[in-house]
Amino acid sequence: MQLDKIVKYHKALADPTRLRMMLILSQGEMHGHALAEKLNLSQPTVTHHASKLREAALIKERRDKNTVYFKLNPEFITASAEASLQFIFAKGVEGMEEQSSDNSLKETVLRNFFSKDGRLRQIPAQYKKKLIALQCIVEKLEPGVIYTEKEINEFIKPFHDDFATIRREFIMHQFMYRENDKYELNPQEMWTHWEYVK
């Protein structure tokens, strides 16, 4: 998983001192002592910040005799910014794998909580089973259709008397979304409750 790398990149730049270091180094390479002087910091502090930047590969170093010169690693700086954006906007490419993994549990729920006529005997208390029961009902709705609250209630009633609770759970667990008392199915990707985010 690359999440850690992206965090590391942002952490590296999430500090005013390190940003000023980067600014200074954008003018050319510089050694530790001079950096400490320009920033009014002790040398150990500069070492500390330099390690953070180096761990994120944002700077490179060269050594001449005793003194270590730092300079920017521009390719990596831009690459990291790019990667961060890609990460955030990567539409759920993953998360589809486990889709059908829990079939046995689904059958259990269908057998134990629904009667032959399709009514929900009772709302499962156990979290995962409740989600499955809700999903079994909600997937009988039409994707793309906009429902009124009344219509949703009428739809639920044949399954269970407490339509208010179930309607609320639909929203709560992201099966549907609501705006100005209009209800609509969310895309199925949003129903993925089994931790697809690693």
Added chain:
Amino acid sequence: MQLDKIVKYHKALADPTRLRMMLILSQGEMHGHALAEKLNLSQPTVTHHASKLREAALIKERRDKNTVYFKLNPEFITASAEASLQFIFAKGVEGMEEQSSDNSLKETVLRNFFSKDGRLRQIPAQYKKKLIALQCIVEKLEPGVIYTEKEINEFIKPFHDDFATIRREFIMHQFMYRENDKYELNPQEMWTHWEYVK
């Protein structure tokens, strides 16, 4: 100064939980309760992270009855990443202003520390004055020329007997840089010791 904003942007994304929030929201808007559930966190924690993201303008919110829906603010996300890069790579556009501000101090140093024949009587102990004295000497070198250590020594001797110390100070204060025993002047922008980084 925009440094704070850039720090805020990176801080906002410098946390695995918030990054996962962004990932989830990239699939569509979601309200606090559902986010808490997906992330296995308490609702106050989600509020906490949402504020951080909101302060950096990375997410937007809408409210329907009691529930607040979060969604990404994609323009700002990319704009911030762009601004961060621009900040880092902004070559010293600033810093040129105060160039000639301290002329009086320079005259003082010239009068008190240099004799009529141009020799440096003694190395000033006071930091700013020392820098001025060094600069007065170093600027007599040719930009672009690569010197050997021997040549540097010979150059300094007419100014001061302790050429070793002065040569070291040239490096230390970034007037010159050294690689494999070759010495070269740094560009004048790097001599700017009077805190151009705000």
Added chain:
DNA sequence: AAACAGTTTAGATATATATCTAATTATAAG
């Protein structure tokens, strides 16, 4: 080999922050 200069490591301290529970606020429903 002794001294030195630049860097790094170790250890201490203070501030920041991620997370929780409990209490409060805000909006809606009955």
Added chain:
DNA sequence: CTTATAATTAGATATATATCTAAACTGTTT
């Protein structure tokens, strides 16, 4: 007006981190 639900605020705690001083290390010079 009372209750209920979602969100926020307050307060507590534990971890992370920015900074310093002092000590150790490493390569250079004498």
